[in-house]
Amino acid sequence: MKLKGVQQTNWIGVGIFVLIVLIFPFVVTQSFLLNHATFTGIYVIVSLGLGLLMGYAGQISLGQAAFYGVGAYATAIMTTTYGLSPWIGLIFSIAIAALLAYIMGYTMARLSGYYLAMATLAFGIIVHSVLVEWRSVTLGASGFYGIPSINIFGYTITQGIPYYYFVWAFAIIGIIICLNIVHSRVGRALRSIHDSEIASSAMGVETGKYKTQIFVLSAIFAGVAGWLFAHMSYSISPSSFTLDASIIFLAMVVLGGSSSVWGAVLGTVLITMIQVTVHTLGEQFTFITSEFEHVVYGLILVLVIIFMPRGLFPTISSWLNNKMSQRSSETQEKKAS
Amino acid sequence: MLEVKNVTKTFGGVVANKDVSFSFEEGQIVGLIGPNGAGKSTMFNMISAIFPPSEGEIIFRKQRIDKMPTNAMAPLGISRTFQNLQVFKNMTVVENVMVGRHIRTKTGTLRAALKLPGTKKEEVSAYDKAMEYIQFVGLQDLYDHLAGNLALGKLRLLELARALATEPKLLLLDEIAAGLNHKETKEMSNLIEKIRNNGTTVFVVEHDMDLVMSICDKIIVLDQGEKIAEGTPREIQSNQRVITAYLGAEVEKNAQ
Ligand SMILES: Nc1ncnc2c1ncn2[C@@H]1O[C@H](COP(=O)(O)OP(=O)(O)OP(=O)(O)O)[C@@H](O)[C@H]1O
Numbered sequence: 001m002k003l004k005g006v007q008q009t010n011w012i013g014v015g016i017f018v019l020i021v022l023i024f025p026f027v028v029t030q031s032f033l034l035n036h037a038t039f040t041g042i043y044v045i046v047s048l049g050l051g052l053l054m055g056y057a058g059q060i061s062l063g064q065a066a067f068y069g070v071g072a073y074a075t076a077i078m079t080t081t082y083g084l085s086p087w088i089g090l091i092f093s094i095a096i097a098a099l100l101a102y103i104m105g106y107t108m109a110r111l112s113g114y115y116l117a118m119a120t121l122a123f124g125i126i127v128h129s130v131l132v133e134w135r136s137v138t139l140g141a142s143g144f145y146g147i148p149s150i151n152i153f154g155y156t157i158t159q160g161i162p163y164y165y166f167v168w169a170f171a172i173i174g175i176i177i178c179l180n181i182v183h184s185r186v187g188r189a190l191r192s193i194h195d196s197e198i199a200s201s202a203m204g205v206e207t208g209k210y211k212t213q214i215f216v217l218s219a220i221f222a223g224v225a226g227w228l229f230a231h232m233s234y235s236i237s238p239s240s241f242t243l244d245a246s247i248i249f250l251a252m253v254v255l256g257g258s259s260s261v262w263g264a265v266l267g268t269v270l271i272t273m274i275q276v277t278v279h280t281l282g283e284q285f286t287f288i289t290s291e292f293e294h295v296v297y298g299l300i301l302v303l304v305i306i307f308m309p310r311g312l313f314p315t316i317s318s319w320l321n322n323k324m325s326q327r328s329s330e331t332q333e334k335k336a337s
Numbered sequence: 338m339l340e341v342k343n344v345t346k347t348f349g350g351v352v353a354n355k356d357v358s359f360s361f362e363e364g365q366i367v368g369l370i371g372p373n374g375a376g377k378s379t380m381f382n383m384i385s386a387i388f389p390p391s392e393g394e395i396i397f398r399k400q401r402i403d404k405m406p407t408n409a410m411a412p413l414g415i416s417r418t419f420q421n422l423q424v425f426k427n428m429t430v431v432e433n434v435m436v437g438r439h440i441r442t443k444t445g446t447l448r449a450a451l452k453l454p455g456t457k458k459e460e461v462s463a464y465d466k467a468m469e470y471i472q473f474v475g476l477q478d479l480y481d482h483l484a485g486n487l488a489l490g491k492l493r494l495l496e497l498a499r500a501l502a503t504e505p506k507l508l509l510l511d512e513i514a515a516g517l518n519h520k521e522t523k524e525m526s527n528l529i530e531k532i533r534n535n536g537t538t539v540f541v542v543e544h545d546m547d548l549v550m551s552i553c554d555k556i557i558v559l560d561q562g563e564k565i566a567e568g569t570p571r572e573i574q575s576n577q578r579v580i581t582a583y584l585g586a587e588v589e590k591n592a593q
């Protein structure tokens with residue numbers, strides 16, 4: 001049912017997106033591109049959660065890669081060291097990431113501003129050190145290997161097209177969950193906090209509670225992404241879960257725009273495309289190194305913050321809306337004259 | 338219904354309220370007046386638990402509320418509007434009022450995320466209810482407009498609709514007529530009387546003396562943080578301390 005004047009999910013848009021995801025492997029057949037597309041799906045899951053946290057709860061996390069890492073290592077240890085099923089591993093990936101976020105979020109529910117940013121920054125550094133130093137459990141800097149593949153109904157999800165669809169199924173569920181939240185009583189409450197926290201709490205909105213919940217949700221998303229990453233890769237190492245990675249997730253959200261769920265998706269796709277391009281160019285030109293990549297991200301962040309503070313997606317969609325309403329009013333004028 | 342007992346509020350060195358006490362019963366329109374800086378908004382902020390008093394107690398329907406968090410007030414039945422307009426600018430009119438329905442609905446993050454059965458129904462009923470309040474204040478033609486694009490008079494009505502949507506027992510209106518033209522002020526005072534007649538107690542801070550004197554059942558006067566008078570409009574109009582306080586403020590203004 002259409003409730004006019006209320007932000008609601010555009011299910012046609014979701015349908016088109018699902019179609020693009022389904023068709024992609026038939027159009028793009030190079031396996032390295034499919035591999036990147038699979039990674040994009042994993043990163044989309046992380047940035048969806050981070051986008052909700054930034055755009056709706058108004059908080060910044062500088063340690064999202066740590067939750068991603070916790071999710072990856074939790075399942076790696078459970079399935080490899082203890083021989084459990086990856087599906088049990090998923091429960092651990094989610095539970096541990098959620099618990100850590102809850103503890104952090106709970107102690108910070110009453111604080112605001114940059115406390116969460118600072119706390120997550122510290123958390124990210126601690127998690128990375130633990131992964132490197134706790135050798136008896138994590139096998140240290142050299143990494144953890146021998147992670148089993150995921151089975152579903154007796155069918156092993158191998159790398160390539162099966163894993164691509166598997167990852168994107170999760171990503172699309174993630175998108176739908178975010179759209180559902182954003183376009184609900186909770187989403188409205190969160191948006192209202194953004195505009196006026198005082199009025200929001202005077203209307204009875206429990207601002208601290210919702211901020212904590214969204215933070216926990218963002219950690220769960222990152223945990224699930226970590227789980228997908230671990231079982232795709234056979235081996236994982238702490239180098240995937242550094243501050244750098246957290247900053248890249250941040251860049252994805254800022255570029256795409258955090259005030260819209262689709263912004264996180266768009267930002268992730270664009271940043272991955274830049275990564276792929278830089279890598280490909282790097283193979284031909286020796287002066288293009290991975291350092292170069294970071295310069296590009298830095299530049300993008302600066303440009304976006306200066307010229308499009310709301311990010312690409314909201315800017316483009318409001319521009320399109322304006323165009324359309326202009327056109328419709330022009331045609332109306334023509335009819336009238 | 339409301340009892341303010343020996344309330345003092347200081348901001349650093351500034352004493353905004355000094356040992357103020359008053360109380361009133363249900364079913365009235367009560368006015369809180371006083372010259373600029375008298376401490377009226379400060380008093381409202383304490384009654385709506387935006388911040389606690391430095392000293393004293395505030396009791397609402399036999400419950401002490403002065404140490405409670407802000408978000409506990411709406412469920413108890415206290416709602417308010419803001420002198421310095423606190424609308425949700427990036428939301429539409431109907432979305433703003435739906436936030437007023439927040440405490441009357443219960444879909445949580447998990448239920449919303451999974452769109453469990455019942456969430457849609459609740460959403461529709463919140464929408465319909467919000468539209469009723471929009472109709473009540475007369476904003477029905479603007480319901481799908483972005484609040485940030487509304488004119489001042491409409492914003493005041495929007496704040497009123499949003500506050501009413503919580504179904505308060507006590508409604509605090511902080512200078513709801515400020516900046517309104519003559520016609521809008523008249524309509525606002527009709528609305529306030531209608532709200533009282535529907536059973537909601539209304540507590541108003543207002544500078545427009547015609548409005549205050551014509552609709553209030555009882556008036557409390559503050560001056561420089563202290564209560565200087567309390568009574569019916571007729572009593573207040575002839576109170577010597579009130580006249581001096583207002584004249585003093587006038588004289589100061591002219592001297593500037
Ligand atoms: N948050 C605050 N921090 C510091 N001082 C404050 C604060 N709020 C109010 N004051 C001071 O307390 C005094 C009373 O202010 P208040 O806003 O309550 O007055 P008011 O009666 O509402 O005035 P007006 O009619 O202009 O709205 C003023 O001197 C003001 O500067």
Ligand SMILES: [Mg+2]
Binds near residue numbers: 420
């Ligand atoms: Mg005031």
